[in-house]
Amino acid sequence: MTTESEGTLPNPGEGDKTLLIVDDDKPFLARLARAMESRGFTVETADSVEEAVAKARASPPAYAVVDMRLGDGNGLDVVAAIREKREDARTVILTGYGNIATAVTAVKLGAIDYLSKPADADDIFAALTRTGETRAAPPENPMSADRVRWEHIQRVYEMCDRNVSETARRLNMHRRTLQRILAKRAPR
Secondary structure (H helix, E strand, O other): OOOHHHOOOOOOOOOOOEEEEEOOOHHHHHHHHHHHHOOOOEEEEEOOHHHHHHHHHHOOOOEEEEEOEEOOEEHHHHHHHHHHHOOOOEEEEEEOOOOHHHHHHHHHOOEEEEEEOOOOHHHHHHHHHOOOOOOOOOOOOOOOHHHHHHHHHHHHHHHOOOOHHHHHHHHOOOHHHHHHHHHOOOOO
16 A cells, blocks of 8 residues: 555555545636646546435545535435445545534535535645555644533434434534524634
8 A cells, every 4th residue: 555645545445546526616626627637537527416426335435535514405315325335435425514513514424524614625635545554633722611512412412313493402502502503603
């Protein structure tokens, strides 16, 4: 096996450098596809869950980069479809709506990493090719106390299957207060 520092890929399948990129932002999708082709991947793209699942079932990729929220559904469905056909696939989830609960779900479904947008091609390549011995660098800007609180609320909300009343009961908080928190963007 070659190393990341040499600019080559740790292959799930011997010599297989197929990559499926799924994102509904078409300019970003085109840029990322070009960048990954220049790094040695054979790239397929999809801009919807339906198209990505069909491509994953027809020809399961060795690598995948999947946006979490797509116009027609959830990117986690794509991760599950890839994992169903190919257990050794290395999948990275991209999202503009990062929270710990969805990151945990993504990893349980088989994703190897979870990156917040905007992620550049270098970050994505590093995540796809990172081996077990290589660790990600610690964040330069750790989460604020407000962000930690928001993440905890999101985790409980996901555990309650997005039921606001049940989440409010478990957090010992008024339902309307919880609804206001959930309607806001995540704090930095």
